[in-house]
Amino acid sequence: MSTNRRKFLRTLAGTVGLAGAAPFYSSAQGECLLETLRLYQDVPAGQLAGDETFWRQVKLAYSVSPTIVNLNNGGVSPQPVVVQEAVERYNRMSNEMPTYYMWRVLDKGREPLRARLAALAGCSPEEIAINRNTSEALETVIFGLPLQAGDEVVLTRQDYPNMINAWKQREKRDGIVLKWLSFDFPIEDDNRIVEAFASAFTARTKVAHVTHVINWNGQVLPARKIAQEARRRGIGVLVDGAHSFCQLDFDIPELECDYFGTSLHKWLGAPFGSGMLYVRQEKITDLYPLFAAPEPDSSDIRKFEHLGTRSFAIEQAIAQAIDFHLMIGPERKQERLRYLKRYWVEEARKIPGFRLHSPAHPAYGCGIALFSLEGVKNQELGDYLFRSHQVHTVPIEWENISGIRVTPNVYTLPEDLGRLLEGIREYAETRR
Ligand SMILES: Cc1ncc(COP(=O)(O)O)c(C=O)c1O
Structure with missing residues (x-):
C-alpha cells in the first residue's frame, strides 16, 4: 500500500469519525460527499479522473459562484465550505476574548x-x-x-x-x-x-x-x-x-x-x-x-x-x-487536474489559430495551461471571455511569455470548460 493511500485511508477514517464536529459533514452535501468517497475508495486515480458523478459531488463541497466560471485558480484557490466554517468558528471564538482564545x-x-x-x-x-x-x-x-x-x-x-x-x-x-x-x-x-x-x-x-x-x-x-x-x-x-x-x-x-x-x-x-x-x-x-x-x-x-x-x-x-485534501486524495487530484487540462486543450486544438504554450506531456505539465489565438491580443480575448461568457481567465505578458492562462480546480466540470471553448471558438470566428 502506498504512503499516500495509507494517509488517505487514515485521514478519511478520522474525518468520518469527526463528522459531528465539522458542521459541513453533517449537512446533506457533506454526508453525500462522505458516502461518495466511501463508494469510490477503491477506484484508481486514472479511472476516477473522468468520472463526473464523483467530481460533481466534490464541487458541492465548495460555495463557488454558480454563474461565473473561475479559471484563475492559480492566483488563489477558493476554500471548501468546511474550511470557511472553521475560519469563521475560530474567529468568533477569538473575538470572545482574543488573548485567551x-x-x-x-x-x-x-x-x-x-x-x-x-x-x-x-x-x-x-x-x-x-x-x-x-x-x-x-x-x-x-x-x-x-x-x-x-x-x-x-x-x-x-x-x-x-x-x-x-x-x-x-x-x-x-x-x-x-x-x-x-x-x-x-x-x-x-x-x-x-x-x-x-x-x-x-x-x-x-x-x-x-x-x-x-x-x-x-x-x-x-x-x-x-x-x-x-x-x-x-x-x-x-x-x-x-x-x-x-x-x-x-x-x-x-x-x-x-x-x-x-x-x-x-x-x-x-x-x-x-x-x-x-x-x-x-x-x-x-x-x-x-x-x-x-x-x-x-x-x-x-x-x-x-x-x-x-x-x-x-x-x-x-x-x-489538509483533511479535505487527503479525503479527495493527492493522486486523484493530480490526475483530475491533468484530465481537465487535456480535455479542453484537445478540443481547443480544433479551433483555427489556437496555440498551446504549455507542455502537453503530463510529465512536464500540470493543470495550468497558457494559450493564445493567432493574431489576437490576449487582453482583448480575455475581456471577451469574461464579458460574453462570464469566464474568468488571466491574460499574461511577462518576458518572452504571452497568452491567456487557464487554471481549473477540483470543482471545475467539463461544462465549465465548455463555456471557455465556446468563447474561444466564437472569438476565433469573428476574426476570420
Ligand atoms: C511561482 C510563484 N511564486 C510565488 C508566488 C507568491 O505567492 P503568494 O502571493 O501567496 O506569496 C506565486 C503567486 O502566484 C507564484 O505563482
Whole structure:
C-alpha cells in the first residue's frame, strides 16, 4: 500500500469519525460527499479522473459562484465550505476574548498542525515553519542566507516577480551577483533545463533558485535533477513550490532541495494568507529569520515564526484543508487536474489559430495551461471571455511569455470548460 493511500485511508477514517464536529459533514452535501468517497475508495486515480458523478459531488463541497466560471485558480484557490466554517468558528471564538482564545487555546494547535503539515510534505515537523505565503517563506531564505558580495545566485527570467525583486534587492544592498537563465517554454526535455542550470554554476555560485512549477504556463521544472547537480557542487537549492505543493503528488525531501516555500491558500485550499517554509534540518542554523528571534542562529525551526500577532483562525483552519485534501486524495487530484487540462486543450486544438504554450506531456505539465489565438491580443480575448461568457481567465505578458492562462480546480466540470471553448471558438470566428 502506498504512503499516500495509507494517509488517505487514515485521514478519511478520522474525518468520518469527526463528522459531528465539522458542521459541513453533517449537512446533506457533506454526508453525500462522505458516502461518495466511501463508494469510490477503491477506484484508481486514472479511472476516477473522468468520472463526473464523483467530481460533481466534490464541487458541492465548495460555495463557488454558480454563474461565473473561475479559471484563475492559480492566483488563489477558493476554500471548501468546511474550511470557511472553521475560519469563521475560530474567529468568533477569538473575538470572545482574543488573548485567551488565541494564545492559550488556539495556539495549542500549532504543534499538532506542524506535525500534520510535515506528514503531508513527507518530512520531519522540525523542518516546517508555518507562515502566511510563499513570498514570506522564500524571502525568509533570500534575505536570511549569509551571502557576501560577489557570491552568485542562478535564477531565471521566468521566476515569480516577488522573488526576482527580493534577489534584486539583495544584489543592490549586498553586491551579490545574479546569473540569469531564460527559457523558451514549453520544453519537454529535462536535460535542456538541467544543463542550462549546470552550465551557469561556477565556483562562486551559492544558490540555485528553482521555480518548481512556472506560474505563467504550468511548466514543471526537473527540480530534483537540478538540485542534484547543485548539491554535488555544494550549492544551496531553494525551491519555489507555490504551484507544486498539493497540486502535484510528491514529498518535499524527494526534491533533494535545502529550502522550499509554498502558499497553502493555493493548491491545498487553506485559508487566504496561509503558507509554509521547509528548511532541511542541517540548514536551519545558518539561516537567519526575517522577523527577529531571541536566538537567530538556533537550530529550532520555530525561530522563523516570530511574526507577532496574526490570525490564529486562519492558521488553525489549515488542518481542515489538509483533511479535505487527503479525503479527495493527492493522486486523484493530480490526475483530475491533468484530465481537465487535456480535455479542453484537445478540443481547443480544433479551433483555427489556437496555440498551446504549455507542455502537453503530463510529465512536464500540470493543470495550468497558457494559450493564445493567432493574431489576437490576449487582453482583448480575455475581456471577451469574461464579458460574453462570464469566464474568468488571466491574460499574461511577462518576458518572452504571452497568452491567456487557464487554471481549473477540483470543482471545475467539463461544462465549465465548455463555456471557455465556446468563447474561444466564437472569438476565433469573428476574426476570420
Ligand atoms: C511561482 C510563484 N511564486 C510565488 C508566488 C507568491 O505567492 P503568494 O502571493 O501567496 O506569496 C506565486 C503567486 O502566484 C507564484 O505563482
